[in-house]
Amino acid sequence: MNKLMQNVLTGAALTGALLATQANAADAVIRHKIPNSSFPIALAVEVPATATVVNLSGSVPVTIDAKAPADSLAAYGDTEAQTVSVFKTIDKTLQSLGLNMGDVVKMQVFLVGDPTKGGKMDFAGFMKGYGQFFGTEAQPKLPARSVMQVAGLVNPAWLVEIEVTAVRP
Secondary structure, eight states, X not given: OOHHHHHHHHHHHHHHHHHHHHHHHHHHOEEEEOTTOOOSSEEEEEOOTTSEEEEEEEEOOOOSOTTSOTTSHHHHXXXXXXXXXXXXXXXXXXXXXXXXXXGEEEEEEEEEOBGGGTTBOOHHHHHHHHTTTXXXXXXXXXXXXXXEEESOOSSTTOOEEEEEEEEEO
16 A cells, blocks of 8 residues: 555544544533423533533624614514524524534523513513523523523613533534
């Protein structure tokens, strides 16, 4: 066998080994369920040392009504609409990086009190949006997650900002 052929075969073998290792890393992520609960988050998520951790910056909603004032709820919608908007942005970002929502292992959610709800965060509205992306038949993988009410975000009309951490197998 000539030297060129040996190098080609060696390269192919190394590529195959790397792909197998990456696949095993994806399978090695362990998502612990909350005991005796159907709540759609993980109690904990274990990430193997062989995986690459990808931290996304916070994502905020996009305008749904360009004619509305930029600092109004009408421009961005209620908590559910903003949550869906943010998750669509996160999904696009993940896809641009070769990842998907199933690769998300950790999430931090910042909700502003909704003025139409007496200044209280609309957790139910958030969950309606969240439930379209996590814990579904098509995407059953659940992240570890925190949700907190904050005093405000950069734009006074934003009710939702979400940061996620994903794992690249």
